Amino acid sequence: MRSSRFLSSLLLTLLCAFSAHSQTPVAEIREQLGGPTLFIDGRPHSAFSTMTYRPQLSDYQELADIGIDLFCFSTSSDHPFYPFAADAWIGPEEYDYSQLDERARQVLEASPEAWLLPRVNVAAPGWWLDLHPEEVCVYSDGSNLELSRDYVQDQRAPSMASRLWRDSVKENLARMIDHIEAQDYGKRVIGYHIASGITEEWMYWGFQSNQLADYSKPGIAAFRNWLREKYRTDTVLQDVWGEPSATFATAEVPNATWRNRMDHGTFLNPIQSMRVVDYNLFLSDMVADCISEFARAVKEKTNGTKVVGAFYGYLLEIAWHHHAIPPSGHLAIDKLLRDPSLDFFSSPSSYGARPPGTGFSIFMSLTESFRRHGKLWMDENDYRGFLAKDAKPQHGYVETLDETLALHWRELGDVLTHGAGMWWFNMWGGWYSDPRLLEQMETMVELGKENLELDKDSTAEVAVVVDPLSPAYLGAMETLHSIGLLQYKETWAKFGAPFDLL
Structure with a gap:
């Protein structure tokens, strides 16, 4: 074991030396002082950064001036499901990376020594879906359109x-x-944030529009293969499902009637509804497999020299939804915790109680479990301050500078005490363009750097343990998780003792 660790350390040292010579950065997550920490070319980094959907040179310059040197921006390697970047895959064997190049160079124009962490959206362009209609996600009513909601206008998605x-x-x-x-800016790229699904956050297609998926041919075939791997024989499947005619060759995705049922109050009875439980588990496995497969591809392509991450694991937040957690695709946390190809995970801070004074900051997932598996948690700080004039009330918009500062200091406390990284999400640009706000943010950036020298071991006195698989056994209209997770979050946040979410 010691020999293995020595060889790994030696290899990393050689990679860093090669990086210094070739100017290609080596980025990784290492354990330091009790917590996972971002390292770039052998040096620890606070992972304090910024992200935007609307790149503007003036925004980049003012954020670089306060010490931020890690920048995220939206791009795509094929087609973004949301209109936050241009298509790169514009036709068969036809590619256009001009917007990617422009966005990367714009950051470096403002800050030549900045590091880049692009958010890469993956989906499928319309021309590809036209060529392969059988690969399109299908919903329980037989349609193949994701209904209009939040920037999406009735469009198709790949299964x-x-x-x-x-x-x-x-x-x-x-x-x-x-x-x-091959580009001049390539030497500044430290990793890739892979995004897909609803709101780029790997919730399965149809989740926010109350559409149940996936009834496509690939979706049905994959479910049957999953059942075969789990049960091994038709006889076992028939016994568990209570259906003498069930076989791996003929099993169907449960229809909407099955998936909307509740057998005992909020629960599904496995004796009656195991097919629904199985499908809930399968859907999350499928999403997790996608994330893992794409992360592994990036790791292999970059020879392990870049960090790779994704949004995932929103158990503490999506319980509010009409169909709640079961069909979200976010139940396979354990699978991704153990995946060596994934270095960091992320979510916004909870939207549940954002107001200053009465609200609180808490992440959407089981962040202590991620930390204990060596995964860095990256907080998407998308608090809508007084300059976010286009913000919606449900996202926690505040109207004054003092309120804005109170929110950001509160969020910083949550980030620092949990050893997390963070990006300030300058979503539509100009959200931080006030010298009084920037002055305080500069202090926050410095505190992030100082935190690198402090012990990150947990000081929690209370463990809050959540089983990520249990929602699979709940009906689609259940309220148990809404009560148990959404409402109790405020209790945890305000009862005065440090706690860990596992």
Whole structure:
């Protein structure tokens, strides 16, 4: 074991030396002082950064001036489901990376020594879906359109079970990385944040629009293969499902009537409804497999020299939804915790109680479990301050500078005490363009650097343990998680003792 660790350390040292010579950065997550920490070319970094959907040179300059040197921006290796970046895959064997190049160079114009962590959205362009209609996600009513909501106008999505689609994503990621590494800015890229699904956050298609998926041919075939791997024989499947005619060759995705039922109060009875439980578990496994497969492709393409991450694990937040947690695709946390290809995970801070004074800051997931598995948690600080004039009330918009500062200091406390990284989400630009706010943010950036020298071991006195698989046994209209997770979050946040979410 010691020999193995020595060889790993030696290899890393050689990689860092090679990096210094070739100017290609080596980024990784290492354990330091009790917590996972971002390292770039052998040096620890606070992972304090910024992200935007609307890149503006003036925003980059003012944030660089207060000490931020890690910048995220939206791009795509093929087609973004949301209109926050341009298509890169514009036709068969036809690619256009001009917007990617422009956005990367814009950051470096403002801050030549900045590090880059692009958010890479993956989906499928319309022309590809036209060529492969059988690979399109299908909903329980037979339609294949994700209904309009939040920037999406009735569009199709690829089934995440589609082998053809997954292979195309991996090929396009590799092609994009080749392009990046051939550019002048390639030496500043430290990793890739892979995004897909609803709101880029890997919730399965249809989740926010109350549409149940996935009834496509690839989706049905993948479910049958999953059942075969779990039960091994038709006889066992028939016994567990209570259906003498069930076979791996003929098993169907449960219809909407099945998936909307509740057998005992809020619960599904496995004797009656195991097919629904199985499908809930399968859907999350499928999403997790996608994330893992794409992360592994990036790791292999970059020879393990870049960090890779994703949004995932929103158990403490999406309980509010009409169909609640079961069909979200976010139950397979354990699978991803153990995946060595993934270095960091992320979510916004909870939207549940954001007001200053009466609210609180808490992450959406089981962040202590991620920490204990060596994964860095990255907080998406998308608090809508007094300059976010286009913000919606449900996102916690505040109207004064003092309120804005109170929110950011509160959020910083949550980040520092949990050893997390963070990006200030300058979503539509100009959200921080006030010298009084920037002055305080500069102090926050310095505190992030100082925190690198402090012990990150947990001081929690209370453990809050959540089973990520248990929601699979709840009906689609359940309220138990809404009560048990959403409402109790305020109790945990305000009862005066440090706690860990596992």
